[in-house]
Amino acid sequence: MGQATLRALPSIGIALVVLFAFVVVGKIVAKAVGYGSVRLGYDHHPFLAKVLARLAQLAVRIAGLLIALSIVLPSLTPGHLVQLLGISGVAIGFAFRDILQNFLAGLLLLITRPFHIGDQIAFANEEGTVEDIQTRATLLKTYDGRRIVIPNANLFINPVIVNTAFPSRRMEYDFESPREVPFERVRTEVAQAIRDHAGVLAEPVPDVLLVELIPGGVKLRARWWIDPPRMEDAIESKSRVLTAIRSALTALLPPPAPAPAPAAPTG
DSSP: OHHHHHHHHHHHHHHHHHHHHHHHHHHHHHHHHHHHHHHTTGGGOHHHHHHHHHHHHHHHHHHHHHHHHHHHOTTSOHHHHHHHHHHHHHHHHHHTHHHHHHHHHHHHHHHHOSSOTTOEEEETTEEEEEEEEOSSEEEEEETTSOEEEEEHHHHHHSOOEETTSSSOEEEEEEEEOOTTSOHHHHHHHHHHHHHTOTTSOSSSOOEEEEEEEETTEEEEEEEEEESSOOHHHHHHHHHHHHHHHHHHHHHHSOOOOOOOOOOOOOO
C-alpha cells in the first residue's frame, strides 16, 4: 500500500500542478469574458458580465479537474469521464429542472434584451415597470406600488408587450357620434380639437375613423400619438384629449330649446 502511494506521488504532484494551472487560466478567462462582455455592449447589466465570467471560469476548472483525475487515475479514460459527466448532468438537470430553466431563461433575456430595466411591460394580466432582471425571476413594479415576481421561463416562452419599446405610442378612444350632427362634421371637428392639443404629436397625424354602425347612428374612433409612451403620460394625455373631445362635441350640439313659458293664471 505504501509503495503504491509512493509510486503515485509523481502523478499526484503533476495533477496538482495541472489543477493549479487551470485555476490560474480560469481567472484569466473570466477577466477576458468580462472584458469581452463590455466590448459587446453587455455592460448595461453588470450582473450578466459577472455570471458569464463565472460560468467560463467554472468550465475551465472542471476541464482542469477532469485532466487531473485522468493523470492520477490512468484507468479513467476520457470515455469514462464523459459518461460520468453525462450521468451527473442528467441527474442534476432533473433535480433542478425548474431552477435551471429559469436560470438559462434569465441569461437569454439579459443577452437578447427584449426589454430593459426601466421598461414598462405587460405580461398575462399584469403590467408595470421592470425593476430588475435576476437569474431566477424578473421583478415588476405595478403602477399602484406593488411588486410582482415573474419566473424568467414564463417571460421567455410567452408573449410580452413592451409599452416603452419605441419613443412614441398611439392612443385611441371610441365614442358615439351625436345623432343631431352629421358624423362627417363630427369627425372633422373632433380631429381638429385633438390636433390643437399641445400634448399630441403632429406626426403621425391624429384622425377619427368610422368603426361601427349602430342603430340610429355611428361609432367613431379617435386616434392620436404621444411621446414619451410611459403609462403616466398616457393617462394624462388621454384625460386631456377626452376633455377636448367633450368640448368639441358640446360645441357641435344645437342649443337646448327654451323652456315653455308658464301658463297665465285664469281668473
